[in-house]
Amino acid sequence: MAIKIRLARGGSKKRPYYHIVVADARSPRDGRVIERIGAYNPMLPKEREDRVTFDVERVKHWLEVGAQPTDRVERFFDAAGLLKRTPKNNPNKGKPGAKALERLEEKKAAEEAAKEAAAAPAEEAQAEAPAEEAAAEEAKAE
Incomplete structure (x- = not known):
């Protein structure tokens, strides 16, 4: 039988309160x-000592018996110094998905098109400016 140390939710809607329980997986x-x-009240500020409370002796007993804590409960035990939590590493979690990459490519293409469109009239204006100056000089000469 696999035994877990995990959170069981209590409290009312939008007012969570959790019991730290030992249960069959x-x-x-x-x-x-x-x-x-034990208990965990996420509504309390993080500085409060009674935000997370548990019976240390019973936790030690269940860990010795082979109960596996969930990640959140393992964090609580690590903060209390009961066990050492190894940090998890998932480098792919922060990467954007396929749709987000597609949107980024579309955005870059649109920006490049806007730059080209802005550059083209400027080049035309520069090409027309000498012709207009020449026409203005001819008009003065006449």
Whole structure:
């Protein structure tokens, strides 16, 4: 039987409150639990000590028995010094998806087209300017 130390949600709508529980990995999130060993209240400021509370002796017992904490619970235990959490690394998570890359390419193409369009009238204006000056000089001469 795989045992997990995880969060079980409580509280009302938009006011979450979590119990840190030991449960069978196959049981539902808020379903049957083996033991409640703590609580987590995310509504409290991070500086408050009672934001995360748990029974250290029971946590040590369940970790010795082989219970696996979830990532969030592992962070709590790491902050308390009960175990060492290895940081996760997913370099692909921050990369944009296919649609975002497509939009970026379209945006770059549109910017380049706008620059070319802006440059073309400027070149034409420069080419016309000497011709206009020559016409103006001829008009003065007459």
